[in-house]
Amino acid sequence: MEVKNTIVFSAETLELVQKIMKRYPEGKHKSAILPILHLAQAEWNWCSPEVMDYIASLLSIAPVEVYEVASFYTMFHLEPVGEHVIEYCRTGPCCLMGGVEVYDHLKKRLGIQTDETTADGKFTIKEVECLAACGWGPVFQIKEKFYMQLTAEKVDQIIDELRK
Amino acid sequence: MKILTEHIDVPGIETIDVFCKHGGYQAVEKAIKKMTPDEVTEEVKKSGLRGRGGAGFPVGMKWSFLAKPEGVPRYLVCNADESEPGTFKDHYLMWKSPHTLIEGMIVSSFALGANTSYIYVRGELMYVIHILEKAIQEAYDKGYLGKNILGSGYDLDLYIQPGGGAYICGEETALLESLEGKRGNPRIKPPFPAVKGVWQCPTVVNNVESIAATSWIINHGGDSYAAIGVGRSTGTKLISASGHIRKPGVYEIPLGITVEDFIYSDEWCGGIRDGHKLKAVVAGGSSVPILSAEMILNTVDGEKRLMTYESLSDGGFATGTMLGSGGFIVMDETTCIVHNTLTFARFYHHESCGQCSPCREGTGWMDKVIYRIEHGNGRKEDIDLLVDVAKKIEGNTICPLGDAAAWPVAAAIRHFRDEFEWHIEHPELAIQPGAVYMRPGASWA
Ligand SMILES: Cc1cc2nc3c(=O)[nH]c(=O)nc-3n(C[C@H](O)[C@H](O)[C@H](O)COP(=O)(O)O)c2cc1C
Ligand code: SF4
Ligand code: FES
Numbered sequence: 001m002e003v004k005n006t007i008v009f010s011a012e013t014l015e016l017v018q019k020i021m022k023r024y025p026e027g028k029h030k031s032a033i034l035p036i037l038h039l040a041q042a043e044w045n046w047c048s049p050e051v052m053d054y055i056a057s058l059l060s061i062a063p064v065e066v067y068e069v070a071s072f073y074t075m076f077h078l079e080p081v082g083e084h085v086i087e088y089c090r091t092g093p094c095c096l097m098g099g100v101e102v103y104d105h106l107k108k109r110l111g112i113q114t115d116e117t118t119a120d121g122k123f124t125i126k127e128v129e130c131l132a133a134c135g136w137g138p139v140f141q142i143k144e145k146f147y148m149q150l151t152a153e154k155v156d157q158i159i160d161e162l163r164k
Numbered sequence: 165m166k167i168l169t170e171h172i173d174v175p176g177i178e179t180i181d182v183f184c185k186h187g188g189y190q191a192v193e194k195a196i197k198k199m200t201p202d203e204v205t206e207e208v209k210k211s212g213l214r215g216r217g218g219a220g221f222p223v224g225m226k227w228s229f230l231a232k233p234e235g236v237p238r239y240l241v242c243n244a245d246e247s248e249p250g251t252f253k254d255h256y257l258m259w260k261s262p263h264t265l266i267e268g269m270i271v272s273s274f275a276l277g278a279n280t281s282y283i284y285v286r287g288e289l290m291y292v293i294h295i296l297e298k299a300i301q302e303a304y305d306k307g308y309l310g311k312n313i314l315g316s317g318y319d320l321d322l323y324i325q326p327g328g329g330a331y332i333c334g335e336e337t338a339l340l341e342s343l344e345g346k347r348g349n350p351r352i353k354p355p356f357p358a359v360k361g362v363w364q365c366p367t368v369v370n371n372v373e374s375i376a377a378t379s380w381i382i383n384h385g386g387d388s389y390a391a392i393g394v395g396r397s398t399g400t401k402l403i404s405a406s407g408h409i410r411k412p413g414v415y416e417i418p419l420g421i422t423v424e425d426f427i428y429s430d431e432w433c434g435g436i437r438d439g440h441k442l443k444a445v446v447a448g449g450s451s452v453p454i455l456s457a458e459m460i461l462n463t464v465d466g467e468k469r470l471m472t473y474e475s476l477s478d479g480g481f482a483t484g485t486m487l488g489s490g491g492f493i494v495m496d497e498t499t500c501i502v503h504n505t506l507t508f509a510r511f512y513h514h515e516s517c518g519q520c521s522p523c524r525e526g527t528g529w530m531d532k533v534i535y536r537i538e539h540g541n542g543r544k545e546d547i548d549l550l551v552d553v554a555k556k557i558e559g560n561t562i563c564p565l566g567d568a569a570a571w572p573v574a575a576a577i578r579h580f581r582d583e584f585e586w587h588i589e590h591p592e593l594a595i596q597p598g599a600v601y602m603r604p605g606a607s608w609a
Contacts, residue, residue, distance in 0.1 A: 023323040025237070025280075028363055030345035034328050038287060072347040073328025075287050091249045092450060092507040093406040093493050129331065129511050130249040130450075131288055134491070135404055135412035144290040 007054045013039055017058060030061055033069050037076055042143075046077040074128065082117040082124035084162050087141045091130040094137035098151075102138045105152040109159060122163065165392055167380045167400045168373065169416040172260045178295060180302040183263040191379035192270045192308050196316045199382070204275035208378055210386025212398035217243055217334075217371030218449065218489045220473050223378075229358040230276055231366040239367040240273045240281040241343065242375050245327055245334035247286055249450035249511060250491025253402035254372035256414040258285070258292050262299035266322065268375040270308055271382055273320050276368055280321045283372075284339050287326040296324055331515035335563050336369040338517065349517050350563035373402050394420035397472035401487070403432075407494035410434035423447075423469045423476075424461050427494065440496035443608040444580075447476055448488020450508045451568035453575030454501070455485050457607050481575065497608040500600050501583045505576040506534045512569030523566040526557040530573050537584060540591030547584050551577055 009017065017036055021029040036058065040051050047070050049063075056063040070076045077085065088103050107113055110123050117124040133139045136148035147158055176182035183189070195204050209224030230238060242265070246254040258265055265283070273281045285293050300322055303309045311319050325343050327333050333342045337351035340362045361367020377399060381389045390398045397419040406412050409427065411434040417426060427442065428435045436442050445460040446452060463469050463478045470476075477484045495504065513531035518524045530553055533546050554570035561567070577584060586601040587594040594601075602609045 023282075023321075023325075025363060028344070031325070031343060033345040034287070034326055034342070037328065038290070038326055069328075069345065069347060073287070073330050075329035090507065091511055092446075092504050093250050095503070095507055096407045096493070096495060096499060128288075128329070129514060130247060130251075132246045132252045132255040132286065134250050134252050134406040134493070135414065136252075137406065141288060144294075146291075 007044070007048075007050045009039070009043065013043065021059075030059060030065070032059060033061075033066060034073070037066075037070055037073075041076060045083070046079065046081050048080075080117075082121050084122060084142050085124045085126060087126045087128045087131075089129065089131045089133070089137065089139045090127045091134075093130070093134035094139055097137040097149075099138035102150045102152060102155060103140075106140075106155050106159075109155065123159075165400060165418045166416050167389075167392075168257060168264060168376050168402060169261075169414075172257075177261050178263070178299065180263060180299065180306055183261070187383070188263055189267055189303075189306075189308055191382040192267055192274075193314065195271045195274050195382050196314050196318055201275045201277055204271065204378075204382060207381055207386040208275070211377075211381045211389035212386075212393075212396060213374065213377055213381065213389065214397070214473065215371055216373035216377075216401065216490070218248065218451070220487065223370060223374050226358070226370070227272075227276060227368060229356070230368055231359045232277065233366070237280065237365050238276055238278050239362050239365060240269065240276050240278040240375075241339065241362060241367055241369045242269060242281070242283040242372055243334060243336065243339060243369050244283050244285040244289075244372045245331075245339060246289075246372070246489075247331040247334050247515075248489050248491055249508065250404060250406055250446060250493040251449045251489040252404045252406075253414050253490060255289060255292065256404070257372060257376060257402065258289075258296060262292075262296045263303070264376045264379070265372055266296070266299055266303055267308075267379045268377065269322055270303070270313070270320060271378045272368075272370070272375050273322075274318060275378075278368075279319050280323070282323050282325050282343060282362075284325045284327060284333070284343055286333075287328045290326065293324050293326055300324070330517075331511075332517045332563075332565060335565060338563070339369060340367065347517075349519050350565075352562055392418050394470060394472050395474060397474060397487075401471070401490055403471070403490040403492050405433050405492045405494065408437050408440060408496040408499070409494045410437055417471055419470075419472050421471050423471055426471055426492075427461075433492075433494065436494070436496050440498065441608040442494065443497045443499055443606075444495045444501065446485075446491070446493040446495075446572070448486045449491035450493075450511065450572055452486040452488045453481055453484075453571055454505075454579060455483075455575075456579050459483050459579070460485070481571070481578075485575075497602070498598070498600060500538075501576055501580040502534065502538050502587050502594075505573060506531075506538045508572045509534045509569070512565065516565060516569070520561040520566065522557045522560040523569065526553050526566070527569045529553045530569070534573070537587050538594075540587070540595040542584075542588035542591065544588060546588065547577060547581065550574075 024031040052066040214220040333348040338348040442457040513527040554574040
């Protein structure tokens, strides 16, 4: 991944940000905070304080308003994470389908526990709650993509593919 | 009888051209060109359609409560936060057939006189958001959205708002806070959203499935919709079926089929996975009481239980449950009820917004106590302690998440107390991998 030293969206993303802010009535553009946090995390992989300060400046609000929102919602990583964040569903229906065993395999395979990152910085594992895919469990998500009906073999294939 | 999913497997149905070839957007044409907003609302009232998000409140009635002060904008917000464990129907519908929701949004917004509407989609479904955004663009290009729709003078803009990962934002007032760019803390009601909703303006919040159903109602009339189903459970319902069945997935059922049919018929779940027996069902998403095999199949009067709001709740919480969101979770005899209850208790503990102490502290306690029972460290008094904590939460909180957390625990103990006792009395057996208590003489033993 390309390393950026300054926190600024590309011109294209900035245009999108302007468009998003117009979705709401005059003066209510604070509503754009969640969509913009998503854009920022897609760009920088996690929401560092610098990123959140930048968002505050875009929305002309106090940085603390961004911090308090970002920390409420579980999707935003407030600590650095690996290149691929594997977010597995730990809730009942996925467990019924053998989720616990599959995720144990995943942890063993990567040699890390939940909330840890592999030494090469490639993978982070996180636990999440029900991903609205219960009938297709066990399930995990990496960025926007859902991986479903997981088995130990499928997990191995996915990891091999992403390591390439 | 399929209303929402009739064409869901047609290749290309996610594009507006294919969608229109299969009758798409006719409800928009009819409503906007030939009907008044009040006439649309009237049809929805006649249909008997009840909210599909969980509570089952009549949709038409909710619409008629919307305040209409002069010069103040009104909003329709679609609740696509779908985070209730066991529920994945809205995900399925939006992913496969986005225009089904968008058409319903236009019809419903017209009825309410909303000129801006939002679909609040849980952030994890970003790929679905892209699908919806593409479909919305198509609808603008065809003139079904934007200024002066179909030359009628009616304007509507439709936007997607992503969530950020928080179950509580499915609660309607938390959703509105979130839409305003804040933390998802539920508001104290009243005022209700119909009077003071998003940005303090009158707002209707409805579930994806509720809104999607309005197009068919406009095309075919409220009476035709009401003719499907049984009693006050009219129309069809999307059921997300998961767990130990042969065919997990999303099924659109006419309300009123028997639970037994739904579980065992090849048309639906196809029965329990090979070689296993039905032990328990959570019929309407994790929040509703779990029932044993006998209780879910038959009411206490020995009648076959139906897939309706009334029949599923027959017997109250003593022997009944709720249709809820239609998250139908099936468990066979290999299931440890204590472990399953633990995952739910952990879920509510994790998702409590923390505003009210009974919910914040109570969900933490239940999680902790069930954890120690499951892990072989339970104490004799723990079961009564759990019942007590659940009682203290119930009815004592700002929003219904507290009840939603208390019910599954209370019901698991009500119907499977022997399983909790076994864990406490035989910790060395209970902690073995895959260990499950078998109730002597039970139908699943
Ligand atoms: C904790 C909690 C979570 C909820 N989650 C959802 C949800 O994900 N989707 C939904 O439509 N309704 C959800 N609801 C119900 C909403 O508050 C609201 O009643 C519903 O969106 C109204 O739509 P309907 O009348 O069409 O069902 C939830 C309620 C609570 C208390
Ligand atoms: S009941 Fe729980 S989730 Fe609801 S407002 Fe109170 S603390 Fe928050
Ligand atoms: S329980 Fe895992 S997706 Fe719902």
